Amino acid sequence: MSGKRIFIKGNEAIAHGALAAGCRCYFGYPITPQNDIPEMLSSAMPAAGGQFVQAESEVAAANMLLGAAACGVRAMTTSSSPGVSLMQEAISYMAGSELPGVIVNMNRGGPGLGDIGPSQGDYFQSVKGGGHGDYRTMVLAPATCQECYDLTFEAFELAYKYRNPVLLLGDAIVGQMKEPVVPREPLAVDPEEGGDWKLTGRGQRAPRLLKSLFLEDGALAGQNILLQRKYESMRDEVRVEDFETKDAELVVVAFGSIGRIAKSAVRTLRAEGLKVGLLRPITLYPFPDSVLRELAAAGKRFLTIEHNLGQMVDDVRLAVRGLADSAFYGVFPGNLPTPDEFLEPIRAAAKGA
Amino acid sequence: MSSMPEIKEELVFDRPGVLADKPTHYCPGCQHGVIHRIVAECLEEFGLVEKTIAVSSIGCSVFLYNYLMVDTVEAPHGRAPAEATGVKRARPEAFVFAYQGDGDLASIGLAEIMHAANRGEKLTIIFVNNTVYGMTGGQMAPTTMIGQKTTTCPAGRCAEREGGPMRMAEIIAGLDGVAYSARVAVNSIKNLAQAKRAVRRAFETQLHGDGFGFVEFLATCPTNWRMTPVAANERVAKEMIPGFPLGVYKDAAKED
Numbered sequence: 233m234s235g236k237r238i239f240i241k242g243n244e245a246i247a248h249g250a251l252a253a254g255c256r257c258y259f260g261y262p263i264t265p266q267n268d269i270p271e272m273l274s275s276a277m278p279a280a281g282g283q284f285v286q287a288e289s290e291v292a293a294a295n296m297l298l299g300a301a302a303c304g305v306r307a308m309t310t311s312s313s314p315g316v317s318l319m320q321e322a323i324s325y326m327a328g329s330e331l332p333g334v335i336v337n338m339n340r341g342g343p344g345l346g347d348i349g350p351s352q353g354d355y356f357q358s359v360k361g362g363g364h365g366d367y368r369t370m371v372l373a374p375a376t377c378q379e380c381y382d383l384t385f386e387a388f389e390l391a392y393k394y395r396n397p398v399l400l401l402g403d404a405i406v407g408q409m410k411e412p413v414v415p416r417e418p419l420a421v422d423p424e425e426g427g428d429w430k431l432t433g434r435g436q437r438a439p440r441l442l443k444s445l446f447l448e449d450g451a452l453a454g455q456n457i458l459l460q461r462k463y464e465s466m467r468d469e470v471r472v473e474d475f476e477t478k479d480a481e482l483v484v485v486a487f488g489s490i491g492r493i494a495k496s497a498v499r500t501l502r503a504e505g506l507k508v509g510l511l512r513p514i515t516l517y518p519f520p521d522s523v524l525r526e527l528a529a530a531g532k533r534f535l536t537i538e539h540n541l542g543q544m545v546d547d548v549r550l551a552v553r554g555l556a557d558s559a560f561y562g563v564f565p566g567n568l569p570t571p572d573e574f575l576e577p578i579r580a581a582a583k584g585a
Numbered sequence: 586m587s588s589m590p591e592i593k594e595e596l597v598f599d600r601p602g603v604l605a606d607k608p609t610h611y612c613p614g615c616q617h618g619v620i621h622r623i624v625a626e627c628l629e630e631f632g633l634v635e636k637t638i639a640v641s642s643i644g645c646s647v648f649l650y651n652y653l654m655v656d657t658v659e660a661p662h663g664r665a666p667a668e669a670t671g672v673k674r675a676r677p678e679a680f681v682f683a684y685q686g687d688g689d690l691a692s693i694g695l696a697e698i699m700h701a702a703n704r705g706e707k708l709t710i711i712f713v714n715n716t717v718y719g720m721t722g723g724q725m726a727p728t729t730m731i732g733q734k735t736t737t738c739p740a741g742r743c744a745e746r747e748g749g750p751m752r753m754a755e756i757i758a759g760l761d762g763v764a765y766s767a768r769v770a771v772n773s774i775k776n777l778a779q780a781k782r783a784v785r786r787a788f789e790t791q792l793h794g795d796g797f798g799f800v801e802f803l804a805t806c807p808t809n810w811r812m813t814p815v816a817a818n819e820r821v822a823k824e825m826i827p828g829f830p831l832g833v834y835k836d837a838a839k840e841d
Contacts, residue, residue, distance in 0.1 A: 257675050283674040288700035292667035295660065295697070299640070299671025302658040307675065325661050431656040431672070433636035433679050441650050443641075443659035 237414050242380040242406040243268035245413050246336055247276065249384030250308050254421035255334070256282035257307035259296035261289055263315045264348045265404040266338035270310065290315035294322030294335070301331040302442045304430025306388050306421060310336035312404075313354050314345060316362075323397050324363030327459070328444025332391035332426070334384065335369070336400045338407040341565035350404035351565035352488060352539035358401045359517040359547070366456055368463040370398045371516040375473075375492040377411035383514070385416060390469065392425055394462060401516060403539065405489035405568070466518045473512040474523075476502060480509030482582040483527055484574075485548050486537040487513045490563065494537050496571035497578055506582055516544070521551040528552035535559045535581035537574060601625040603634045605652050610645075614807035614814020617645060619771045620713060620780075621652055624682070627784045628655070631792065633680045640669045640683035642690075644720040646713060649684050663694020666701035669708045680791065682709040688718045691727040691751050698757070705762025705796035709787045712753060712799065715806040716825065723809030727751045730828050735809070750828065754801040758834035764796035767833040770803040772821035776831065786836065795838055803829055 240248065247269050250258070258277050260270040270286065277284040283300075287293035293309045300307035311319060316337045326333055337358065341351040358371045370390055372383040380402060387398040431440055446452040475495055477483050486494040491512035498510045511527065513520050528534070534556060536545040541562045548558045561577035563569045600606065604625045611617045628634050639657040641649040642665040650657040660668040665683035673681045690698050690712050701708065717735055718724040724737040728750045732741040742750075758766035765787050769780035780802065787798030803825045805817035812820065 257671065259671065285670065285674060285704075287667065288696055291664065292670075292697055292700065295664035295667035296671035296674070298660075298664075299658065299668035299673075300675035301671070302668075303638070303672055303675035303679075305675035307671070321661050322664070325659075329659065431638050431658060431679075432676065433638055434654070434656050435635045439650075439654045440656045441659075442657070443650070445647060445659060 235414070237412040239410060239412050240377060241268055241408060241410050242374070242377045242402060243338065243408070244272055245377045245380035246310065246384045246400065246402070247272040248413070248415060249381040250334065250388070251276060251280055252416050252418045253306065253385040253388040254419045255306045255308050255388060256280065257300040257305050258282065259285045259287050259293040259300070259307070259309050261287050261293050261311065261315060263290070263312045265340060265407050266310050266312050266336065268407070269336065290318035291321065294319035297333045297335070298322045298326050298331060301326060301333040302329070302431050304426030304432070308334040308336065310338070312338045312340045313342050313351070316354065316357070320357070320363035323369060324365050324367060325444050326397045327367035327369065328365060329442045330395040331397070331442065332395050333397050334387045334391055334400065335397055336384070336402065339401060339403040347566040348404065349566035350489065350539060350568060352403060352490060352543070353565050354401065355516065355538070355540060355543040358399050359519065367459060368466070368517055370394065370396060370466055370469065370518070371401050372398065373401045373488040373514060373516050374406055375488050375512065376406070377409065377413050380406060381413050381415065394466060395429070396462065401488065403489050469515055470518050470520045470523065471514040472520045472523055473510070473514060475510040475512070477509035477511055477527060477532070479507055480532060481507045482535060482578065483532045484508060484510045484535050484537060484578060485513070485524070485544070485558065486510065487516060487544065490537055490539045490569070493569055493571050494574055497574035500571065500575065501578055506579065508578055508582055519547050519551065524548060524551040525555065528555035532556065533581065533584060535561060535578060537561045537563070537577070539563045539569070540565060601629050603628055603654050605654055607652070609652060610648060612808045614805055614817050615645070616771050616802070616804040617713065619777070620711065620802050620804065621649065623771070623781050623784055624711060625653060626781065627788050630785070631788055633788070636678065637680045637682070638672050638676065640665045640672065640681070642683065642685045644686045644689060644718070646684055646686055663689050663692070664697055665689070666694065666697040666706070666708070666710065670701050670704070670706050673706060673708055682711060684711045685713070686719065687712070687714045687716065687726045687728040691753050699760065702757050702797045702799065703760045703762045705764070707791050707794055707796060709791050709798040710800070711784070712801045713804050714753070714801055714829065715804045716750070717806050717809045719806050719809055730824060752829060754799065754834050757799045762797050763799060763835055764790040764837040765798040766835040767799070768801040768803065768829055768831050770821055770826060770831055772803070772818050779831070783833070790838065793838070
């Protein structure tokens with residue numbers, strides 16, 4: 233830890249976290265509510281000896297990311313929902329070509345142009361692939377400005393560890409709120425990172441090729457077997473915040489900003505003597521199936537709260553299937569819920585209603 | 586056993602070492618192979634083989650990397666100029682070029698090529714215009730000529746219905762960030778020599794850090810034109826060159 237706290241927005245924490253993690257190429261296109269990130273990096277990235285490009289579109293930004301990633305340089309793009317839809321083509325190619333890069337989605341309301349208010353409506357798109365083909369991106373969901381910083385920092389490490397795109401799924405709440413953040417010691421990136429695959433110009437070695445086209449008989453199946461094995465191995469990275477689930481009869485499952493708001497509601501109800509707890513998935517892919525299954529095996533009931541009309545609840549139900557079910561409470565996209573809004577739905581679910 | 590008469594041999598023509606020693610997958614009469622060779626020769630002449638990163642794109646020429654022995658990354662449809670931007674920004678010391686066809690560059694990737702050119706990215710784009718979508722089976726391209734029949738304009742391209750062919754070398758030359766833009770052909774020995782000069786100039790542009798270099802090649806597609814290789818080559822002279830005039834449309838270094 234390099235000590236001194238800084239008072240910044242979640243969006244700015246992402247920019248700081250990326251710089252500290254050694255990100256030296258940033259490509260982006262303006263879209264609300266994440267503009268603080270490119271605005272800050274437009275001066276901070278060149279000052280750090282890196283490159284900042286305002287692309288002509290999100291399509292181009294994501295493909296610039298692909299190009300920089302192929303060179304083994306730590307690179308990032310950030311956007312919000314409609315923009316991230318446009319990036320899916322490149323993300324699929326990056327997954328297919330096994331390229332590491334960080335993509336930030338500060339989720340806003342949808343579908344379509346939606347609004348610029350907060351939402352978690354991009355859960356399916358984030359964790360189920362989003363683009364074409366059989367692939368997964370690792371997905372991290374911050375709930376605080378500190379987590380915006382830390383998870384962005386760690387997203388680069390994970391991207392390189394697995395040679396895979398890593399997505400940070402925040403929202404307009406955590407992006408726009410301001411909190412104290414403790415920065416880390418900036419990372420000195422190992423110049424040998426990606427040394428066995430990155431493109432540098434061939435020099436004296438054999439030429440290298442990074443691609444996602446596999447036309448030879450059986451070749452694509454072979455690549456997909458390797459990819460699926462990799463996605464399976466990501467299960468080691470599962471992370472959750474567990475708040476008072478041990479003696480809880482009802483476990484609220486919620487992620488990101490909503491997880492944090494739900495935690496306040498759970499705290500209030502605990503003070504009333506209600507045996508409730510909170511499980512906040514921090515990794516949305518890999519999803520904490522086994523954690524949930526253990527809780528189900530211990531006889532807990534579940535309530536999934538999301539800032540959408542029912543997406544993660546499908547994964548919760550799959551995780552606990554055969555043992556339990558999950559109730560669901562959805563906040564409409566664009567609305568900003570308070571902890572009080574969750575009290576009744578949690579009480580009702582605790583009663584088994 | 587009689588002794589063979591001694592013949593003194595002098596090697597005057599050889600395959601550039603950066604080109605793989607194997608037959609290409611291109612159809613008979615296709616000119617991708619010739620264009621690959623020009624690029625290969627220029628890479629060697631400038632001593633760039635070891636520091637080159639190529640971006641291969643979509644269609645028949647995606648397999649550039651099977652023939653050109655340099656570090657290569659594949660791009661999605663039309664996005665090669667954006668991807669090459671990322672490559673060059675990440676590795677400014679590398680020599681970076683992308684190889685694109687007409688559907689790729691002038692249709693789906695029009696935004697990417699225009700903006701990379703306008704930013705003056707220090708890249709070279711080799712653009713192969715054969716007025717048709719090749720690998721997908723001969724559909725209309727943005728460069729398909731008026732009256733030319735394709736599988737999606739079977740009665741011939743009609744200006745009123747489909748607009749006219751886009752002349753990319755001229756369009757690109759109009760952008761401030763562009764240091765060099767030219768159109769060439771490889772249908773004759775004379776044009777081939779000119780084509781090589783153009784690629785050389787475009788490469789120099791990047792090496793001198795002047796900005797964006799663009800070379801449009803007029804090329805044949807005998808299969809999708811439903812022509813013999815000889816007739817296809819004749820079409821380049823009779824129809825394509827009059828419609829897509831050869832020449833250097835911008836050479837910023839010379840204008841200084």
